[in-house]
Amino acid sequence: MSARPRDPMLPRSYRIESVESELPGGEVFSWTLRPRGGELEVGQPGQFNMLYQLGIGEVPISISALGEDGTLIHTIRDVGGVTRNMAALSAGEEIGVRGPFGTAWPVAAAEGHDVLLVAGGIGLAPLRPVIHHVLANRERYRRIFLLYGTRQPADILFRKELERWRGRFDIDVAVTVDRADASWRGDVGVVTRLIERGGFDPRNSIAMVCGPEVMMRFAVMSLERRGVPARQIYLSMERNMQCAVGYCGHCQYGGHFICKDGPVFPYDRLEPLFDVREL
Amino acid sequence: MQVIEREELDRLIGLLAGDGYEVIGPTLRDDAIQYGPVRGIEDLPAGWTDEQDGGHYRLRRRDDRALFGYVVGPQSWKQYLFPPSQTIFRARRDADGLHMEPAPVQAPKRAFLGMRACELHALAIQDQVFTEGPYVDEPYERRRGSIFRVAVNCGQAGGTCFCVSMETGPRADRGFDLALTEILEGGRHYFTLEVGSDAGQAVADRLSASQAGEDEHRASMAATEAAAAQMGRQLDTQDLPALLMGNLEHPRWDEVADRCLSCANCTMVCPTCFCSSVHDSADLAGSEAVRERVWDSCFNQAFSYIAGGSIRSTPVSRYRQWMTHKLATWHEQFGTSGCVGCGRCITWCPVGIDITEEAAAIRATDQRRKRRDG
Incomplete structure (x- = not known):
């Protein structure tokens, strides 16, 4: 038998090199992680790792960036029992990492196309490595759009990077908020309004969408209305995941295992299921 | 012989x-x-x-x-x-870091x-x-x-x-x-x-x-x-995956969910059900921990929990998940039915819900036909 992947159920130790607060109050934070001993298992944009805190539990988190010199960056929202405990960890502490698992964003298939990156809230994090990739290989892509929506201005992630991207002339960055405050001078409304502005060649576009399911539902409707074919729209799906390798059963969505058949799917594979509640 | x-x-x-x-x-x-x-x-x-x-x-x-x-x-x-419960790994933390x-x-x-x-x-x-x-x-x-x-x-x-x-x-x-x-x-x-x-x-x-x-x-x-x-039950498997996946909003799911107790007995006695969960626990000092993998069931509300709530919060969605997995999506995943016809889920259901009867009821009132015929 050919060489097997290492035991997928056993985490490896990774050191938290640094912790960066991404939102005021630390509700969202990024870890730069480095494996203790051995090489980093480099993931693809869109893939996820299972992050384990001793005795507390484990959560699936998409890769938020591939750091320099063999580090890995994950961006985590303090939203449940495990992530709440993770928010209390400091640089120098160690966690367990299993992965990377799952399917990747179609960065190769998108070459020669317009690229539409549609993000909602924390959904910008799994798309961030795509932005890094397409900007690092800019000549391989046609127009690039980043359309990002959050609830309110205070929820905007990666502000410094967004400003840098916005300053470039080779990527269109548009940010909208559901509710503005006095300081906000940008767009107000849901992210689908940014899609409806167009500017891309729909037949020749690859769209990658990541955000809450309801946001993705409306984003898909807008993209299809603009003429982007279902097979050229990719979504990153979220379900409960425990084993990440297809045998705990939790992440099933119809016949798909989100962990191994996804999390990134072309929409034409999800379409028959997407409007069924509680599937 | x-x-x-x-x-x-x-x-x-x-x-x-x-x-x-x-x-x-x-x-x-x-x-x-x-x-x-x-x-x-x-x-x-x-x-x-x-x-x-x-x-x-x-x-x-x-x-x-x-x-x-x-x-x-x-x-x-x-x-x-x-096994219903098995230890996957033990972890400990010491001055050198985390060991698993x-x-x-x-x-x-x-x-x-x-x-x-x-x-x-x-x-x-x-x-x-x-x-x-x-x-x-x-x-x-x-x-x-x-x-x-x-x-x-x-x-x-x-x-x-x-x-x-x-x-x-x-x-x-x-x-x-x-x-x-x-x-x-x-x-x-x-x-x-x-x-x-x-x-x-x-x-x-x-x-x-x-x-x-x-x-x-x-x-x-x-x-x-x-x-x-002498078979006590029978199940018409003709086109069954398409039948069930084409009837995900059939009213029969509500009807069976009214009887279903979400007790998970059917999944515990089923010889093919494979779902499990991991449980992590630590000692009081927080320096040693163990991860166990235990049988779980799609009938448990926490089974589909993600931050913000359970995807399948109703018994309707959980019964539908179990039965469509067994008889329909299993084919897509593994090329066979997930049901072997042993009858345990019927016998050990405390209220006697019968997977063959549920499938037959949906077949008898196939909503696809209704939609097609207008």
């Missing part, structure tokens, strides 16, 4: 034990046929049978001394290969005596789930590699059986080391014996067996034919 007399079965058990196998077979415990260690034929449930129906299981006396005169009990063999060690795997040599044809199919289905995907469940694979399979064909069917519909029985046609068929006839009590593997041949060679005569051969085939004719 060969023949061994009743007493020779005792020797078979002894031979397997002598080869280092722990022999597990049917025993009488807590008013049910349950699998457990057997040292000889005196441990087998001689003269007992089971009466099964929706939400109903009773042991009854037979008027003979058949050793395998029941159908199936509440347990399946999966508990030995995919995989738990040692116990893979004892075990002989399963009395596997039914449907159970052999269930075993093949779990093999697919755990060992034939991109990742291999190594503890399962190691335990699986240590077993010896003695099938015993069913000479009668139970009230909730439908293996004929699922094409998984009642006669074991593959996936065994040895297969027996029990015959009681004219005061004689014997077994026909078929060999299904080299390991089986090596054991059969040491038994005192004779070549089956024409009558014995006929009696063996007649036993399973009789069982096939």
